[in-house]
Amino acid sequence: MSSEPTHQNIHTFDQATALQPAGPHHWKGQPGRLYWNMVGPFGGTTAATLLHAVLLHPERIGEPAALTVNYAAPLADLPFVLEARPLRTNRSSQHWLLLMTQVDTEGQTITVASGTAVTALRRGTWAGSELPHPPVTPAENLSPRPPTAGLAWSERYDLRLLDGDLPTAWDGAHADDSLTRLWIQDLPPRPIDFLSLAAMSDMFYPRIWRRRALRTPAGTVSMTVYFHADQAALAAAGSGPLLGEARGQEYRHGFFDQRAQLWSADGTIMTTTHQLVYFRD
Amino acid sequence: MSSEPTHQNIHTFDQATALQPAGPHHWKGQPGRLYWNMVGPFGGTTAATLLHAVLLHPERIGEPAALTVNYAAPLADLPFVLEARPLRTNRSSQHWLLLMTQVDTEGQTITVASGTAVTALRRGTWAGSELPHPPVTPAENLSPRPPTAGLAWSERYDLRLLDGDLPTAWDGAHADDSLTRLWIQDLPPRPIDFLSLAAMSDMFYPRIWRRRALRTPAGTVSMTVYFHADQAALAAAGSGPLLGEARGQEYRHGFFDQRAQLWSADGTIMTTTHQLVYFRD
Numbered sequence: 204m205s206s207e208p209t210h211q212n213i214h215t216f217d218q219a220t221a222l223q224p225a226g227p228h229h230w231k232g233q234p235g236r237l238y239w240n241m242v243g244p245f246g247g248t249t250a251a252t253l254l255h256a257v258l259l260h261p262e263r264i265g266e267p268a269a270l271t272v273n274y275a276a277p278l279a280d281l282p283f284v285l286e287a288r289p290l291r292t293n294r295s296s297q298h299w300l301l302l303m304t305q306v307d308t309e310g311q312t313i314t315v316a317s318g319t320a321v322t323a324l325r326r327g328t329w330a331g332s333e334l335p336h337p338p339v340t341p342a343e344n345l346s347p348r349p350p351t352a353g354l355a356w357s358e359r360y361d362l363r364l365l366d367g368d369l370p371t372a373w374d375g376a377h378a379d380d381s382l383t384r385l386w387i388q389d390l391p392p393r394p395i396d397f398l399s400l401a402a403m404s405d406m407f408y409p410r411i412w413r414r415r416a417l418r419t420p421a422g423t424v425s426m427t428v429y430f431h432a433d434q435a436a437l438a439a440a441g442s443g444p445l446l447g448e449a450r451g452q453e454y455r456h457g458f459f460d461q462r463a464q465l466w467s468a469d470g471t472i473m474t475t476t477h478q479l480v481y482f483r484d
Numbered sequence: 485m486s487s488e489p490t491h492q493n494i495h496t497f498d499q500a501t502a503l504q505p506a507g508p509h510h511w512k513g514q515p516g517r518l519y520w521n522m523v524g525p526f527g528g529t530t531a532a533t534l535l536h537a538v539l540l541h542p543e544r545i546g547e548p549a550a551l552t553v554n555y556a557a558p559l560a561d562l563p564f565v566l567e568a569r570p571l572r573t574n575r576s577s578q579h580w581l582l583l584m585t586q587v588d589t590e591g592q593t594i595t596v597a598s599g600t601a602v603t604a605l606r607r608g609t610w611a612g613s614e615l616p617h618p619p620v621t622p623a624e625n626l627s628p629r630p631p632t633a634g635l636a637w638s639e640r641y642d643l644r645l646l647d648g649d650l651p652t653a654w655d656g657a658h659a660d661d662s663l664t665r666l667w668i669q670d671l672p673p674r675p676i677d678f679l680s681l682a683a684m685s686d687m688f689y690p691r692i693w694r695r696r697a698l699r700t701p702a703g704t705v706s707m708t709v710y711f712h713a714d715q716a717a718l719a720a721a722g723s724g725p726l727l728g729e730a731r732g733q734e735y736r737h738g739f740f741d742q743r744a745q746l747w748s749a750d751g752t753i754m755t756t757t758h759q760l761v762y763f764r765d
Contacts, residue, residue, distance in 0.1 A: 268739055269706040269760045271552040273600050275572035275579040290583070290595040291556035296705070296762070298556040298598055300581075302571070314571040317579055317600055319554050321705055321760070325737035328765045331695055332734050333661055380614055414612055424577070424602055425550040427708045429741045429760045431734045452745070453613050453712045453753040456606035458549055460710045460756050462743065464733070472734040475741050477758040479550045479602070479710045481577070484609050 214393045215359055216402070219244070220252045222259060228288045230256045234278050238356040243277035245356035246423045247402030249316055253301045254401050256287035257320050263289075264297050265322040266434070267397045271427045272301070272318040281305055283315065296323040325433045336470035339365050342386035342444045360406070361388040361444065369408060370416040381410035381451040381461070392442035395473070397430060403445060403465055404428045404476040410451030410461045411482050419483055424458070426478040432471070440467035457481055495674045496640055497683070500525070501533045503540060509569045511537045515559050519637040524558035526637035527704050528683030530597055534582045535682050537568035538601050544570070545578050546603040547715070548678045552708045553582070553599040562586055564596065577604040606714045617751035620646050623667035623725045641687070642669040642725070650689060651697040662691035662732035662742070673723035676754070678711060684726060684746055685709045685757040691732030691742045692763050700764055705739070707759040713752070721748035738762055 215237045222230040232252065234244040243249075250272040257263060283305045291298040301318040345363035367383030370376070387403050409421035432440070449463035458481055465473045496518045503511035513533065515525040524530075531553045538544060564586045572579040582599040626644040648664030651657070668684050690702035713721070730744035739762055746754045 269554070271600060271706070271708060273550070273579050273602060276574065290598050293557065298554050298595065300583075300598060302581075314579065317571050317581060319552060319598055319600060319706075321554060323705075323739065323762070325739075328736070328738045328763065329692075329696065330736040331732075331740075333731060334733050411610075415610065424604075425552070425600075425708075425710075427552060427706075427758060429734075429739075429758075431736050431739070431741075433737055451612075451614050452756050453615055453710075455609070455611040455613075455712050455753075456714055457609045458604065458606075458710075458712070459612075460712075462758070472736075475733050475758075477708060477710075477743070477756075481604070482609065 216389055216393055216399060219248045220255050220398055222252065222255055222285065225284060228286055230259065230285045230287070231282060232285065233282050234280050236280055236355055238359055240354060240356050246274055246426065247405035249274070249278060250405060250426060251398040251402040253285065253303060253316060253318050254320060255398055256285050256301065257299050257322060258397065260287055263322055264292065265295065265324040267320060267430045268323040269321040269427065269429050270318065270401060271425065272316060273425045274316055274423055276313060276315045278315050279305055296321060332472060334464055334472055336446065336466050337384065339384060339446060345386065359390055361390045367413055369412065372416065373418045374416055376416045378414050378416065381413040383407055383413065384446065384448045386444040387447050388442065388444035394442050395437050395440045395445065400430060400432065400465065400474050401428055403447065404463065404474050406447055407449035407461065407463050409480050409482065410449065411454060411459055414451060414454065421480055421482040424479045424481050426476065428474050428476045430474055432473040436467065436471050436473065439469065439471065440473065444468060445473060457483065497670055497674055497680060500529045501536050501679055503533065503536055503566065506565060509567055511540065511566045512563060513566065514563050515561050517561055517636055519640055521635060521637050527555055527707065528686035530555070530559060531686060531707060532679040532683040534566065534584060534597060534599050535601060536679055537566050537582065538580050538603060539678065541568055541570070544603055545573065546576065546605040548601060548711045549604040550602040550708065550710055551599065551682060552706065553597060554706045555597055555704055557594060557596045559596050560586055577602060613753060615745055615753055617727065617747045618665065620665060620727060626667065640671055642671045648694055650693065653697065654699045655697055657697045659695050659697065662694040664688055664694065665727065665729045667725040668728050669723065669725035675723050676718050676721045676726065681711060681713065681746065681755050682709055684728065685744065685755050687728055688730035688742065688744050690761050690763065691730065692735060692740055695732060695735065702761055702763040705760045705762050707757065709755050709757045711755055713754040717748065717752050717754065720750065720752065721754065725749060726754060738764065
């Protein structure tokens, strides 16, 4: 795990989620190729980019509590416009609308992503958990998974698998469950913040690949992230790594859903997340 | 379980989720008191009302796959305007924006709920599940929970508890987990459809009440529902009952999340759902 900063001392993740102001409630940017996946940027960086506009908004109150991102079309590596608009501001919470558009090859403006967010002022209350940190091998005792050739985003993360790695052969050997556990860290390391939590919540490859051992087409349609970390939990998590766990739930008629959660190394839940994924046979 | 229809032969649920056209992409309606909860209508009927506009929209393709509803302010029993706008139409899926407004007592138009939905054409594919139907006592061998005095919505459902009913005493006796299992049916019975699935996905009382045995203020902030049922599964489920299971996940800083799923009596997953809830000590 190198700690050497990249290009111009700006971390690749900050380059990939950068926004420029473009008038009230609007920002502009371009995905770039740093986190490119098969047919577009890694969905996690898109989610982080949408959330970034909320964090930059001058009217924002509070910290992220909920984020839903719907992936309407693959993003091109072309400029986008992002609208982040507060729909409702309560005393201690705020509701946001998120819309990202690009101009397609025919000159049409199309919605490539939409979403909503809730920000909220956090306060001390009773606390509890029903998601205990499983006993696992520490990250330092494991080796990083080699990046996947041709997938830029896989070079941006140090992933250390505990259970449920990608099948070693795409031979259709059916598995009964799709549990994956792994350690996740930015490469090079970067202090965990709400943006990297949003991105890392989308870190789990499609569960159906694990169930079927067939590399069929699959892509996230909608992802929801609930943020349980506050600034103190972010500071305590440092630059990670975080422990992630994901499981598939129901697979039918071209869609399945999977749930996941991220813990800090000291056992604090950072996010819980749920996503709907389309697949083809 | 009476099968006698209510007022004017229109089921109370259809009365509570009724919409009138109000121009392109717009509908109007009024919550009514039939499903009233403590400070507004049952959130499940609000979610169903938002989805109803999608189902009524002349440009819709496909059936509901995902729905996210954010509860921005308590609905008053006053007229609302509901916008349901297709943001993006793909070959086999469509992305929707949902906005509900009311005029408050000061004459201001405020957003009371927002959301997004994805509809999709379903097709036959490989199918699997990691959510097996637990072995439980059939609904007919259990008694319905008596409605809660003063809560109109509790008179609209036949709820038969298997595990994890409301605490019998609000005495602060801490519980380690918040699992609830129950049978759910409209009262009187009504054929299960996407609208009742949306509503029933919000059927689970705040998990923190179970954990703490303290009836502290709590309310859903955001709910996401993934629909796994297609028309054939709806037809097979008939008028129910459905088996529901819910668990809390993480509780901290005034918010917690809970996940849940609904099965038909024959063991088919109808929805999986996840929600963020605010609470006070």
